[in-house]
Amino acid sequence: MAVPELPEVETVRVGLERWVVGRTIAKVKVGHPRAVRRHVAGPKDFERVLAGRTIISTRRRGKYLWLPLDSGDAIVGHLGMSGQMLVQPVTAPLEKHLHIRFDFTDKGPQLRFIDQRTFGGLAVSVGGAELPQEIAHIGKDPLEESFVDKDFLVRLSGRRTAVKRALLDQTLISGVGNIYADEALWRAKIHGNRPSDELSRPAAQRLLAHVKEVLGEAITAGGTSFDALYVNVNGESGYFERGLNAYGREGEPCPRCGTAIKRSTFMNRSSFFCPKCQRER
DNA sequence: ACAAAGTCCTGCCAGC
DNA sequence: TGCTGGCAGGACTTTG
Missing domain, CATH: 3.20.190.10 (MutM-like, N-terminal)
Structure with missing residues (x-):
């Protein structure tokens, strides 16, 4: 799993x-x-x-x-x-x-x-x-009704850290892990090493929209694989076989431009990205 | 032996 | 000075 x-x-x-x-x-x-x-x-x-x-x-x-x-x-x-x-x-x-x-x-x-x-x-x-x-220190997740886009964008632009690190910071925005962070960054064509405070407002908005989109799609995929009454509550999302564009695809062609997906180690974990679509600067 | 990757903790620094 | 928050890096864990 x-x-x-x-x-x-x-x-x-x-x-x-x-x-x-x-x-x-x-x-x-x-x-x-x-x-x-x-x-x-x-x-x-x-x-x-x-x-x-x-x-x-x-x-x-x-x-x-x-x-x-x-x-x-x-x-x-x-x-x-x-x-x-x-x-x-x-x-x-x-x-x-x-x-x-x-x-x-x-x-x-x-x-x-x-x-x-x-x-x-x-x-x-x-x-x-x-x-x-016990979880009061965790930020709202982007699919909550009470999540305020602008609050997130303001806090993000105040950070000097890498944008991927910010996405993984559960006090800033919760629910995003390594896999969906890479997927959202790929969709938004943003390199995870870009400093948060150097993202333009439109780029940051685009990134947030893609975070919501990829999470929503994965929930939908998970929901469909979950219909059978006897199925265990095991968190299989069904999303991993079909939907991933960047994560885990080192060396495979970027679905958008065909360039080989690269893998780098960052924050003690793997990051997958398209070196052409997602430029570091 | 390495890679996987959640959260938490520690130490350091800046600003008020 | 003390509080807060940002930040980076390391610890923890098991399996193939």
Whole structure:
């Protein structure tokens, strides 16, 4: 599975909306303490405080999602690089990297948190049903109604850092990761190394529009692959096979101009770009 | 051994 | 002086 960014997390949220909202948690089992390391009171407290609680809805901001509870608290989670939320029959075999299991009072399918690389995790946010304070430092994501384009553009133009770094700064704009950052930059014909404060206003506006566009398309693609009722809540977006123009395509022709896509290491991760369409200066 | 790449943390610096 | 925010780099993690 690909690293989950906003579209994949949204797909997971939709799945959870379908499968766990309205259900009451009977029992929680934490198998790996690292999966609840953000829950400061510890694994046992995590298990105890959730027993008997009813999940009343699903929410998301950027790559974070949270499940408001009837208590006014919320289960807040991040999938990290490899986290999955699976809805599985009670009888299903235990997954290799299964770290948290939720049983419900209706004895229906379990909710399972699986995470190979353990960058993800869950926690209970006290009073966090509306907006967990644990994620209050995260900026709005560009698909939220309350996201204000102008605020983002003003803050972006005040940064001296590389524009790709700015896109990945979750306090500036949330939900964009390495893959969709590269895709949006390719679409906007902007090199990720360009200093944020040197982008013209029209260029910055174009970039933001492409960020929204690529995220929206990926959500649509994910939604279609998710229709079957039995499908697990696993964040497969279906977007990766078809839609990527730059990311992961080193040496392949740019779909726009035919020039070979280049790869460079930047911020300890790979960046893919067209050296002709996306000029550094 | 390297690459993958989320978030968080630390240390440094500038400005008020 | 102390607070804040920007900034860059490193830590953490597992698997093939």
